[in-house]
Amino acid sequence: MTQDPYAALGLTKDATADEIKKAYRKIARTDHPDLNPDDPGAEARFKAAGRAHDLLKDPEQRRRFDAGEIDATGAEQAPRGYYRQEARRPENPYTQRGAPPGGNPFGDGFDADDFFAQFARGRGGGAGGGFSGAAGDFPGHDVQYRLAVPFLDAARGAKTRITLPDGSALEVTIPKGARDGQTLRLRGKGEPGYGAGPAGDAYITLDVSPHPDFERDGNDILSTVPISIDEAILGGKVRVETLSGAVNMSVPAGASSGQMLRLKGRGVETRSGKGDHRVTLRIVSPPRVDDDLKRFMESWRKDHAYDPRGGKETA
Numbered sequence: 001m002t003q004d005p006y007a008a009l010g011l012t013k014d015a016t017a018d019e020i021k022k023a024y025r026k027i028a029r030t031d032h033p034d035l036n037p038d039d040p041g042a043e044a045r046f047k048a049a050g051r052a053h054d055l056l057k058d059p060e061q062r063r064r065f066d067a068g069e070i071d072a073t074g075a076e077q078a079p080r081g082y083y084r085q086e087a088r089r090p091e092n093p094y095t096q097r098g099a100p101p102g103g104n105p106f107g108d109g110f111d112a113d114d115f116f117a118q119f120a121r122g123r124g125g126g127a128g129g130g131f132s133g134a135a136g137d138f139p140g141h142d143v144q145y146r147l148a149v150p151f152l153d154a155a156r157g158a159k160t161r162i163t164l165p166d167g168s169a170l171e172v173t174i175p176k177g178a179r180d181g182q183t184l185r186l187r188g189k190g191e192p193g194y195g196a197g198p199a200g201d202a203y204i205t206l207d208v209s210p211h212p213d214f215e216r217d218g219n220d221i222l223s224t225v226p227i228s229i230d231e232a233i234l235g236g237k238v239r240v241e242t243l244s245g246a247v248n249m250s251v252p253a254g255a256s257s258g259q260m261l262r263l264k265g266r267g268v269e270t271r272s273g274k275g276d277h278r279v280t281l282r283i284v285s286p287p288r289v290d291d292d293l294k295r296f297m298e299s300w301r302k303d304h305a306y307d308p309r310g311g312k313e314t315a
Contacts, residue, residue: 005052005065005072008045013066017057024053028210033150035212046209047148054146054181054207074205075144140191140200147172147204151211154178155221155243155268162204172204177219177270180208213241219268219275226284227251242266242277249279257283 006013009023027049029035036042055074056062064070145162153160157176161169170189183205190200215222225240235253239246242263249261259281267275286293 003048003052003072005055008048008052009056017059020053020056024049025210029212032209032212050148050207050209051146054205073144073146137195138193138197140193140197142200142203143190144203144205145170146207148207148209149174149178150209151214151216152243154180154206154208155214155216170202174206177268178206178208180206182206214243216268217278219270219273221267221275221277222280223277224280224282225249226282227255229283229285232256232281232283240277240279243268251281255281255283257281 006015009015009020009027011019011023015023027045031039031042031046031049033043033046051072055065055072061070061074065072070076147160147162149158149160153174155177157178158174159171160174161171163169170186172184172186174184183203186202186204188199189202192199213223221243223240225238227238230236231238231251232255233253235251235255237248238251240249240263244266247263247266249263251261261279261281263277263279265274266277269275
C-alpha cells in the first residue's frame with residue numbers, strides 16, 4: 001500500500017505549500033541514500049518523500065487527492081459504487097446487445113451485485129476471463145504510476161523495476177537525460193483487455209530526486225568546488241566529480257570565489273546534444289590560521305593592500 005503523502009512528509013492536510021516544500025527538502029538532505037549507506041530505511045523514506053512532494057506540489061493534483069478523485073500514486077479513483085450503479089443503469093449497453101455466453105444475467109431475477117462480482121472476476125482474469133465476442137471486447141484501462149528516480153540514473157539513463165500491487169514486476173527503461181515530471185509510456189503494460197480487447201498502457205511519471213552535489217540547468221550540470229587560498233593565488237589542478245567520472249580541472253592563478261569555469265561536454269546527454277559542466281569556485285580558508293600565515297598576510301597587506309569592494313562601504 002502506498003503511504004499517505006502527508007504522512008510521508010511528516011505533515012497534516014492543512015500544511016501550506018511552503019511547508020510541503022521545506023519538509024521535502026529536509027528529508028532529501030537527511031535521508032539521501034548516498035549519505036546513509038548503512039541505513040536501509042533511508043532510501044524508502046527518501047523515495048516516499050519524493051513521491052509525496054511530486055503529488056502535493058501541484059495544487060490541482062493536491063486538490064484532487066484531497067477530494068478522493070485520485071490515489072496517492074496519482075491514479076484515477078472510480079467513484080464509490082460506480083460499477084454497481086452502471087450495472088443497474090437501464091441503458092447499460094450490455095442490456096441492449098444481448099447476453100454474454102452462458103446465459104442472460106439481465107433477464108428475470110437479475111441481481112446487480114452478482115453482476116458486479118462477475119465483472120470484477122472478469123477484470124482480474126485477463127483477456128481469457130472477461131466477456132467474449134464482439135459485444136464484450138473492450139481495451140483494458142490505462143494505469144498510472146509514479147517512480148522515484150535517483151538524479152544520476154535520470155542523467156545517465158538506467159533500467160529499474162516497479163513492483164505492482166499484485167506482486168508482479170514491470171521493467172522500466174529510463175532514457176538518458178530524463179527530467180523531473182517526465183512521463184514514460186509503456187504500451188500494453190496496463191490492465192488486460194476484456195474479451196479479445198487489447199491491454200491498456202502504463203504511464204510512468206518520473207520524480208527525479210535531488211543530488212547533494214549536482215544541480216541541473218537545461219542540459220548543463222552545476223556544482224561548487226572548494227579551493228584553498230594558495231590554489232586561488234597560484235593556480236593548479238583540482239579534482240572535480242562529473243557525471244562521467246572525476247577529472248582534473250585547471251584553476252587559473254588569481255582565481256576568485258564565485259568564478260565559474262566550464263568543462264565542455266561533461267553535462268547531460270539528450271537527443272538535442274550534450275551539455276557542459278559548470279563549476280563555481282569557492283575559496284576556503286584553512287581550518288586554523290597559524291602565526292606564520294598571519295605574519296605573512298600582515299606583511300603582504302602593508303605593501304600590497306587593495307579594496308575588492310571598489311571603495312563601497314557596507315552597512
